[in-house]
Amino acid sequence: AQSVTQLGSHVSVSEGALVLLRCNYSSSVPPYLFWYVQYPNQGLQLLLKYTSAATLVKGINGFEAEFKKSETSFHLTKPSAHMSDAAEYFCAVSVNYGGSQGNLIFGKGTKLSVKP
Amino acid sequence: EPEVTQTPSHQVTQMGQEVILRCVPISNHLYFYWYRQILGQKVEFLVSFYNNEISEKSEIFDDQFSVERPDGSNFTLKIRSTKLEDSAMYFCASIRGGGAVGTQYFGPGTRLLVL
Numbered sequence: 576a577q578s579v580t581q582l583g584s585h586v587s588v589s590e591g592a593l594v595l596l597r598c599n600y601s602s603s604v605p606p607y608l609f610w611y612v613q614y615p616n617q618g619l620q621l622l623l624k625y626t627s628a629a630t631l632v633k634g635i636n637g638f639e640a641e642f643k644k645s646e647t648s649f650h651l652t653k654p655s656a657h658m659s660d661a662a663e664y665f666c667a668v669s670v671n672y673g674g675s676q677g678n679l680i681f682g683k684g685t686k687l688s689v690k691p
Numbered sequence: 692e693p694e695v696t697q698t699p700s701h702q703v704t705q706m707g708q709e710v711i712l713r714c715v716p717i718s719n720h721l722y723f724y725w726y727r728q729i730l731g732q733k734v735e736f737l738v739s740f741y742n743n744e745i746s747e748k749s750e751i752f753d754d755q756f757s758v759e760r761p762d763g764s765n766f767t768l769k770i771r772s773t774k775l776e777d778s779a780m781y782f783c784a785s786i787r788g789g790g791a792v793g794t795q796y797f798g799p800g801t802r803l804l805v806l
Contacts, residue, residue, distance in 0.1 A: 611797075617799055618797040618800055624794065677747065678736040678739050679726075679734075681734040683732070684734075
């Protein structure tokens with residue numbers, strides 16, 4: 576079975592500061608990992624995904640995440656926060672069943688606030 | 692850019708009533724999903740659907756729930772007799788499929804309130 580733990584339900588940073596959102600996963604098989612962002616009253620938008628290629632994954636809006644198997648982590652970072660980054664961020668894990676992608680297992684989410 | 696759409700955006704219903712939530716997945720996608728998010732909690736998987744049948748479902752997806760693809764475009768979630776605890780945001784998602792690990796595209800959600 577797979578699971579995801581996101582440390583910190585709320586993270587607050589100043590504009591221009593480093594953003595670090597933590598995600599640890601548990602999976603009995605090689606996982607696929609995702610970060611989604613949810614803006615208020617909107618659906619989930621994919622930021623980036625890890626699919627067993629490069630361990631450092633670059634996504635949209637300047638975000639990136641590094642897959643570390645030894646630490647079972649997939650933390651999301653951005654060097655410099657913008658006000659527009661304020662949203663809720665969800666880490667998710669999935670496995671691939673014979674070519675068809677299984678369902679996503681989500682973490683509880685981290686709400687990011689950006690102070691001017 | 693193609694997107695997943697959902698209707699209605701909000702629905703209020705009385706306990707015990709049936710509701711149908713509608714989704715139009717991206718047109719060339721083959722796998723369809725329903726998730727829900729109870730206020731303040733994580734997004735939870737309900738059911739996946741492929742080739743006109745359920746491929747996987749969670750323990751949440753009991754006999755009160757059903758899914759259907761009545762035509763070539765719509766994908767519906769029916770809750771037969773709603774309970775207070777069914778109040779949540781319901782998201783539809785779709786993916787192209789075909790072997791590569793693709794991206795699940797999510798709709799904007801339907802907020803269901805059961806009174």
